[in-house]
Amino acid sequence: MQLVTYVVAAGPRVGAVVGDGIVDISRHVSGAPGDMIALIREWKTLRPRLEQAMAGRPDQSLSSVRLRAPILRPGKILAIGLNYLDHIAETGAERPAHPTFFAKMPTATNGPFDPIELPAVSKALDYEAEMVVVIGRRCRNVPRARASEAIFGYCVGNDVSVRDWQKRTQQWVIGKSFDTHAPFGPWITTASDVNAHALGIRSFVNGEPRQSSNTAQMLFDCAAQIEHLSQAMTLEPGDLIFTGTPSGVGMARTPPVWLNPGDVVRIEIDRLGAIENRVEQGSGALRME
Ligand code: MN
Numbered sequence: 001m002q003l004v005t006y007v008v009a010a011g012p013r014v015g016a017v018v019g020d021g022i023v024d025i026s027r028h029v030s031g032a033p034g035d036m037i038a039l040i041r042e043w044k045t046l047r048p049r050l051e052q053a054m055a056g057r058p059d060q061s062l063s064s065v066r067l068r069a070p071i072l073r074p075g076k077i078l079a080i081g082l083n084y085l086d087h088i089a090e091t092g093a094e095r096p097a098h099p100t101f102f103a104k105m106p107t108a109t110n111g112p113f114d115p116i117e118l119p120a121v122s123k124a125l126d127y128e129a130e131m132v133v134v135i136g137r138r139c140r141n142v143p144r145a146r147a148s149e150a151i152f153g154y155c156v157g158n159d160v161s162v163r164d165w166q167k168r169t170q171q172w173v174i175g176k177s178f179d180t181h182a183p184f185g186p187w188i189t190t191a192s193d194v195n196a197h198a199l200g201i202r203s204f205v206n207g208e209p210r211q212s213s214n215t216a217q218m219l220f221d222c223a224a225q226i227e228h229l230s231q232a233m234t235l236e237p238g239d240l241i242f243t244g245t246p247s248g249v250g251m252a253r254t255p256p257v258w259l260n261p262g263d264v265v266r267i268e269i270d271r272l273g274a275i276e277n278r279v280e281q282g283s284g285a286l287r288m289e
Contacts, residue, residue: 001016001017001047001050001051001054001189001190001193002016002017002187002188002189002190002273003015003016003017003025003036003039003070003153003187003188003190004016004017004022004062004067004070004185004186004187004188005036005067005068005069005070005071005072006022006060006065006066006067006068007065007066007068008060008065012034012035012068012072013025013026013034014026014033014034014035014036014039015059015060016050016053016054017062017187018054018058019058020061020062020063021057021058021059021060021061021062022058022059022060022061022062022065023050023053023054023056023058023059024059024060025039025046025050025053027059028050028053028056029046029049029050029053032046032049032050035072036070036071036072036188036238037071037075037237037238040134040136040152040237040238041237043136043152066111066113067111067112067113067185067186067187068111068185069109069110069111069112069183069184069185070134070155070184070185070186070187070188071109071134071188071238071240072109073106073109074106074109074238074239074240075106075236075238075239076103076106076233076235076236076239076240077103077104077105077106077108077109077182077239077240077242078101078102078103078104078229078239078240078241078242079101079102079103079104079130079159079176079241079242079244080099080100080101080220080225080241080242080243080244081100081101081102081172081244082095082096082100082219082244083099083218083219083220083243083244083245084213084217084218084219084244084245084246084247085217085219086213086217086246086247087244087245087246087247087249087252088219089247090247090248090249090252091251091252095219096219098228099220099224099225099228101228101229102171102172102173102176103173103176103177104159104173104176104177104181104182104242105173105177107177107179108160108176108177108178108179108180108181108182109182109184110180110181110182110183110184110277111183111185112156112183112184112185112186112275112276112277113185113186113275113276113277114180114183114277115180115277115278115279115280116158116160116180116181116183116259116265116277116278116279116280117178117179117180117181117279117280117281117282118259118260118261118279118280118281118282119162119178119282119284120281120282120283120284121165121284122162122163122164122165123164123258124162124163124164124165124251124256124258125160125161125162125163125258125259125279126160126161126162126163126249126250126251126258126259127158127160127161127203127205127210127249127250127259127265127267128158128159128160128161128203128245128249129156129157129158129201129202129203129211129245129246129267129269130157130158130159130201130242130243130244130245130267131154131155131156131157131196131199131201131215131243131269131272132154132155132156132157132184132240132241132242132243133151133154133196133222133225133226133240133241133243134151134152134153134154134155134188134238134239134240135150135151135152135226135235135236135237135238135239135240135241136149136150136151136152136153136191136237137149137150137152137235137237138234138235138236138237139226139230139234139235140230140233140234140235141230141231142226142227142230142235143227144223144224144227145223147222147223147224147226147227148191148223150226150230150235151191151196151222151226152188152190152191152237153188153189153190153191153193154188154189154191154194154196154269154272155184155185155186155187155188155189155240155272156184156185156186156267156268156269156272156273156274156275157182157183157184157240157242157267157275158182158183158184158203158265158267158275158277159176159181159182159242159245160178160180160181160182160183161175161176161181161249161251162175162176162178162181163175163251163256163258165178182240182242183275183277184240184275185273185275186273186274186275187273189271189272189273193271194271194272196215196222197215197216197218197221197222198214198215198216199214199215199269199270199271199272200212200213200214200269200270201213201214201215201246201267201268201269201270202267202268202269203248203265203266203267203268204265204266204268205250205259205263205264205265205266206263206264207264207266210248210249210250211245211246211247211248211249212246212248213246213247213248215243215269217246218243218244219244220244222241222243225241225243226241229241259279260279261279261280261281262278262279263278263279264276264277264278264279265277265278265279
């Protein structure tokens with residue numbers, strides 16, 4: 001099943017994709033929440049009722065609405081660095097013994113087709129095609145063998161990176177957390193629908209192929225990532241894990257090639273869909289509310 005957050009005049013709604021249409025979940029499933037994280041929390045009881053509703057006519061065509069980030073405000077966005085063998089090789093880094101995690105701040109959340117900002121303070125803007133795990137259960141100390149129970153679904157993501165800010169200190173967090181730099185979507189594909197470690201993953205800039213690999217190439221797979229993270233922290237419904245990028249990022253080219261205003265970055269993953277974000281120049285203007 002594919003679940004979307006989309007906008008109508010009255011505000012954001014959650015829906016299920018049926019063909020080229022959307023079934024408005026809270027309209028057809030009485031008592032269903034209009035928010036994706038609440039929906040994930042109640043998924044066990046809601047799913048059978050939603051499946052019934054999906055047999056009816058869709059409420060909207062998919063093309064007539066603006067899709068937002070499937071989860072508007074994730075509690076946590078975790079991301080693993082250096083997780084595809086081909087990307088480790090292109091960065092010249094050693095193969096890591098332990099998974100290297102950093103955080104992207106929730107304010108970086110962005111929609112699947114919304115602009116990404118080239119910040120006024122940098123020119124070194126780069127893309128990273130990534131599969132994104134959506135956590136489905138509140139959990140801690142999850143052993144590898146049970147990690148699949150903690151996964152609600154998967155999305156396509158772009159771990160947009162400001163390379164000079166990322167590299168000039170030992171901490172990557174700021175360089176990975178600029179506003180708009182965590183676009184994902186276009187929907188959540190529920191975990192039971194895909195084998196997540198057998199999917200082609202690709203990126204394009206203005207239609208030119210830049211990355212092409214397969215999620216089978218991950219050094220630490222999704223289960224290993226959940227096992228590792230949950231030894232430290234409680235994972236919660238709607239938390240995201242960006243699971244790493246393959247080779248072909250702009251930083252690794254000779255000379256490096258950065259994103260410019262007007263460039264369109266497309267990330268696609270087999271069976272999970274595609275997201276497409278245009279680069280816009282940020283003004284650097286003061287904003288205070
Ligand atoms: Mn990344």
